[in-house]
Amino acid sequence: MPRAAVVYEHQGPVEIVEVELSALGPHDVRVAIGASGVCHSDVAAQTGALAFPTPIILGHEGAGTVVAVGSDVTSVAPGDHVALSAIISCGRCRPCVEGTPNLCEWGLPIIFSCAQPDGALRATDPSGRGLYQFASLGTLAEEVIVPEVATVPIPVDVPFEVAALVGCGVLTGVGAVLNRAKVxxxxxxAVIGCGGVGLNVVQAAAMAGASTIVAVDREEWKLQMAREFGATDAVDATAVDVVAAVRERTGGRGADVVFECVGNGALIRQAWDAAGIAGTVVAIGVAxxxxxxxxxxxxxxxxEKTLMSCLYGTSRPRLDxxxxxxxxxxxxxxxxxxxxxxYSMDQVSEAVADLNASRNARGVVVMG
Ligand SMILES: [Zn+2]
Ligand SMILES: [Zn+2]
Known part of the structure; x- marks a missing residue:
């Protein structure tokens, strides 16, 4: 039986349990996960900061191989490699038609329910207890059943660990720059917080042709990575006044666009203050x-500053x-x-601890 990383109650430990998956519904896809990233939102679901139901299988950035499909599935077939999208969309509601399926009126309530679109759960633990799946995915598992609309076919030459990261950190960070802020x-x-999401903001800003890219973080190694990803300046938030430092590096004006990638009220205020006249603040971190x-x-x-909210990089997963x-x-x-x-499946708790201690840009659990 496949194993999954489950949190039974908020603040409780991450337990590796064997799960039984139900029969496939007509729109279901069963995926053997190849790799799954571990993200701050997973920890938020564990602690209860993100009020998801329990017990829940963690994980929402994953990629793997399709092993079986429901009777009405047409877009993927067994053997296909897929990345999983942490949002699902209907293609018919107003946000979908307007090109923002990340705000789908059908999909958002479903992924926040952490059940499947028909309201049911597809995984049970050895005692027969139904398990929710983070964002209807639950990718920190060896196998999962997910909705067809969450699957995005990918080329077979792309490593699973790379495709997995695209499902959250990359869509969120790159999308915030290209789709939302339109740098x-x-x-x-300026980029406040240079972890898995912030580094993607940095490299997308460089790709978009930003002139000055000021990376701000508390960890020297993250600032070093940010430089490698295209930051022109690095500011150690533990050592200097961040607002003054950003202004100094932007000709005294403040930045045109400031991205807050942490999810902290005080840092969003800091981002506001670091933005120049008519500047834009993009709030990305999940507070x-x-x-x-x-x-x-x-x-x-x-x-005339603008404060922008940005969910999942304002992404169109099947396009982006x-x-x-x-x-x-x-x-x-x-x-x-x-x-x-x-990490291996047996090391998920270690991966979470390393995330909490800010030791990784991204830690990835590789299955099998
Ligand atoms: Zn995430
Ligand atoms: Zn929709």
Whole structure:
């Protein structure tokens, strides 16, 4: 029986349990996971900061091989390699028609329910207890059943660990730059928080032609990586005043676009202050449900700054995933370099601990 990483109650440990998968519904796809990244949102689901139901199989950035499909599935077949999308969309609602399927009115409530689109659960533990799946995926498992609309076919020559990362960190970071902020050639950019998402923001900003890219982090090794990914400047947030440092490096004006990749109210305020007149702040990090942002109200009428919310990089997964993988194959997107450590299924708890201790750009669990 396949194993999965399960959290039974918020704040509880991650347990590796054998799971039984149900028969396939007509729109289901059963996937043997090849690799799954471990993301801050997984920890948020574990702690309860992200109010997902329990017990839950963690993991939402994964890729693998299709092993079986339901009777009505037409877009993938057994043997296909797929990356999994952490959002699903209907193609018919207003956000879908407007080109923002990340906001699909049908899909969002489903992925937040962590059940399948028909409302049922597809995995049970040895005691027969039904298991939710993070974002209806639960990729920290050897095999999962997911909705067909969450699968995106990928070329077989792309390593699973690379394709897995595209499913969250890459779509989120690169999409925030290209789809949401639409960074222009010559823009000045600051990136607060240079982990798995922030590094993708940095490399996408470089690809978009940003002139100055100021990386901000508390860890020296992340700043070093950010330089390798295209940052022109690095600011150690433990040593200097970040707002002053960003202004200094952007001709005293403040940055045209500031990305907050942590999910912290005080840092979103910092991003606001680091943005110049008419600048844009893009909030990417997933904050806790009790986190609030305080902004100088007067500046809302005097600065013409824009505060943007960005969910999942404003991505169109079936369009953006293949695009980004093509850029990877051309050497324009660095994805291999994002994987700083690999773990086995037995080491998921260690991967989570390393994430909490900020030891990895991305830790990836490789199956089998
Ligand atoms: Zn994630
Ligand atoms: Zn929709």
């Amino acid at each position: 222009r050639v010559g823009d000045t950019v 806790g449900s009790d986190e609030v942002v305080s902004l100088p109200a007067q500046e809302l009428s005097t600065s 995933m293949p695009r980004y993988l093509q850029l990877y194959r051309q050497g324009k997107l660095r994805l291999d370099e994002l994987v700083t450590r690999r």
